[in-house]
Amino acid sequence: MNPPEFEYVAPKTVQEAVDLLKVRGEWAKVLAGGQSLIPLLKLRLASPALLVDIGKVPGLDYLAESDGHLRMGAMVRVADLNRSALLKKKYPAIHDASGVIADPLVRNLGTVGGNISHGDPANDLPAVMLASEGEMAATGSGGNRVIKAEDFFTDTFTTALAHDEILTEVRVPVPLPRSGGAYLKVEQKVGDFASAGVAVQLSVDRASMCTKVGIGLTAVGPTAVKAKKAEEAMLGKQVTDRVAVAEAAALAADAATPTSDIRGTAEYKKRLVRLLVARGLKRASERAGGKE
């Protein structure tokens, strides 16, 4: 349970970091908060030749709205998300998730960028990004690009980032008036990975009709899952429409491909998704209506 040998560099700029990644190729790995990577190193499941620590790059820990987006620098700590009054008020799905990721001590070091770019289907923020039209801004040797959340999570522990690309910013659009979100997670105990988790982000019109619906699922597939059919089923429907909600919940469960493990059977997890989608829609719509 001690890491293998590697070299370590802590560049001062993103460009410097990208250059190192380009030169060293696949054998170099980005280190952010370390809360996922260091455990892998200790298990010797990862053995990079070089760690490029972006923790000493200044200016990657901003958290603010600008140009129609909430922008989160990749090095923002999960604990800082949880402390943000802005998130609690306007981005409750992110706020919810930031309170159930690992435990309070891990959240002090774990970063937004790490939680997302690790590509772990059991991490909590990917589903929130899928539900919230999230985008990932990356810098690589070929320059900058923006990747939509739905294109980002390509496989288990695999993302759309090239080996010489660094995730620098995670962003979601500023929600319309009458929007709300929620993240619900069922876990055995504090700090555990989800048996299943569901993120919902929606907007309603004056008649409480859904004008925008996003649903993301945690820990029920090879990647976080965007439940597109479920989202579509809710469009134009009221969240009080029990038939529509049940249908959306069933469609979301259809999109889930969980495996049986110590947390429960695949069938149980699908049923959990149905329950959580229905509850998530309700909570998000209450919040859209100004409750809580």
Added chain:
Amino acid sequence: MAGKIHISLTVNGKEREANVQPRRLLVHLLREDLGLTGTHVGCDTTHCGACTVMLNGKAVKSCTVLAVQADGAEVLTVEGLAEGEELSAVQRAFIAKHGLQCGYCTPGMLIAAHALLQNNPDPTDEEIRDGISGNLCRCTGYTKIIDSVRYAAKIKNAHK
């Protein structure tokens, strides 16, 4: 073979320097290179919190931080809680309310409690439970630890 890296950091108020392999974990720097064996290793997988220290004012698990990441940082370990012979409020409270048995989780619990009270001087029981939820104890069932943290808040607030 990766070369060693020179780092300097402040540990319990003292400037310390070391040459470390990049792979060396902060907990081993503290325990083995600096002789501060109060910080323990319990689970190796960032769960149990026996290795909790303050890093730049925040409680973190030092088994999941590389020593090189702590270059330039300020670290507080259990050995730095007391001022000389004078025990800190959390230390006194853990003795008064018997918030320990085998003592192995204790340093991490003390640091987690210290951090909690720094951010939230008057926590509810639920906030205490949440504040120490990254720290496992196998002996006490937490009851007396929670009592101890509540009592520490009381001692601290009485001195304001």
Added chain:
Amino acid sequence: MAVEIDSEDPERFFVRGKGRYVDDIKLEGMLHLHVVRSPYARARVISVSGGITGNELRASMEAVGEDAGGEENTSVSFPVLATETVNYVGQPVAAVLGDDRYEAEDRADEVDVQYEPLTPVMDPERSLESGPIHRQMKDNLVAESVLGKDFKANAPIELEDTLRMARMSPNPLEPRGLVAAYDGSMLTVYASTQSVFSWREGLAGSLGMPEDKIRVVQMDTGGAFGSKGGIYPEYVVAAHAAMKTKRPVKWIENRYEHLMTTDQGRGVRAKMKVYAERNGKVKGLKADLLIDAGAYPVGGGGWVASWISSQLIGPYYIPKAYATSRAVLTNKVNLGPYRGAGRPEAAFFMERMMDKVADETGLDQAEVRMRNTTTKGWTTPLGRKTPPSKPFFNEALRAFKYSSRKKKEKLGLSLFVLVPASSGGESAKVAVKGGRVKVWMGGNSHGQGHGLFAKMLASKELGVPENLIDFQHTDTSALSSGVGSWGSRTAMLGGGAVVEASRKLKAAAKKKLGKRYSKARLLEGEYEAEAFFKPKDFLNSLGANMASARITKVGMGTIDEVVSYYDVGTPLTPYMVESQIEGGTAQGLGEVMYEQVLYSEDGQLLTPSIADAGLIHSTEMPKVVAMTGTHRSSLKHGAKGLGESPTIGVPPAATRALEVALGRRFSYLPIEQEKLWAVELPKE
């Protein structure tokens, strides 16, 4: 090269980070040992080269400590380092040394092992029909026990159930470990242990050394729960390496190793059948137990079968009983003691059946139990002496305020007998020198703070204030003999030995000083007395638990409160009694809702981290109300056993409370998350 251990008040010491645990030891020239382990649950070892291997260290393990004394099957030995076959994931095959722990781990690459994987036997239910794991055995049966007499039943109610308790890992927060040092003649071992004497015996046996050439010194020990009483292959390898290299060698277990290779507890299936009258009186009990003994016929497998079944009747009067049990081999780490070690199994199986009788007859759960209690002590058909349980259960129900609380709450109850490990006795030594008193016990605290009562008892006997008494870690060089701390025995036996040694010392001082004897003169002199205390009476005691369940906002059943009422005799240090109950309650609840060790069909560990193993956090811990009945024991200091009571009484009470709250029967522990939902989950 001595290791200094301070004897300051441990609480003050621990809060400063000044505890002295084995991993804190740093000796000149010390090497770190890393063990290379089998990645397979079962395989033939074709070749092994590099590092220290079983070709060099031809030694096998002995059952010592709590595990000793079972019906040993001597046809197969448990090798220190495997050379022919490996039989569980993580089994030691070779060991390497490095100047630090990182380098030692790197050197694992220098070891080359060729395996031919074999199909493992994982399911104990299929173990007996599978071919033998060890070619020296004709089948996989380790031990078989038949207690009581078979009978023909003629009762209006016949109820049966199959009950199961998962395998669990002890998981003390401090893992196992040691430092071994050799000076050319004497091997000194610094240990995280429940028994320095068992370690000495085991090391001497495995290494073929005389016991007087081995000294075992206990360090501060960060919990054990059964895992540190016996010895393990790594200890033998580290001792061997220290003697070979003439350098101190440290080995510290990591958590993954703990979960793979430290003996696990529970792992029992019971088929229970009770015969009862309509009035709830149980007339007969039949039981068939199957115990998952793990890979080698040493350790727990040998004694657990008869030990559990002998306790099945618990505190009740059941005139007819017949219990068969078998312990069988599987390709898992050996079965060993975990807090309770057989007692929780017996209580869970019986109490689950009592609740079934209540449900069948429509009687209240307390009433059914009451009707089956006794007013006289007796010996059960399964051979256990049992104290009268009716008066105690009445006391407990009153203390619980059961009859008023049951109107509003979802409650579960349990009633049990704690059979402590009181045979074998225990030693203590008391010495006066330089105006201070030192106290040693043969079986020592491994985190419970036994020093507090040891000091209190010595203080009372000698009339010396506690601040002049130092409690010492156990060291084989300090006492002439000793046993160990497990099985809820130390307050009774170690405590009893402290009382006897103190009285001996006082008598010697009085004899020497005659009429001039005073406390002050006692402290001016130099005296030493050692005693070995063996109680004459049986020391079983009674306990009861009540648990209250509720449904969370999320919609799942959870335990809200656990109340205990245990007869602890004269409580020696009341807050420690509370602490033991609170901590044991956390383990009991963990067992009900979260804790287990799981393997895949091919024998890989599915629960490789402490989080997967299911330890409870502060956030999951309910309110605990610890009450004690105080009926002095026959011992001079009046103590009774306690340490294991909560792991015996809490699981059945909490399981029942959840059952009442959720309206569905639970027969397996831990209860799956899926079954804890109070709301109907949508179905396909």
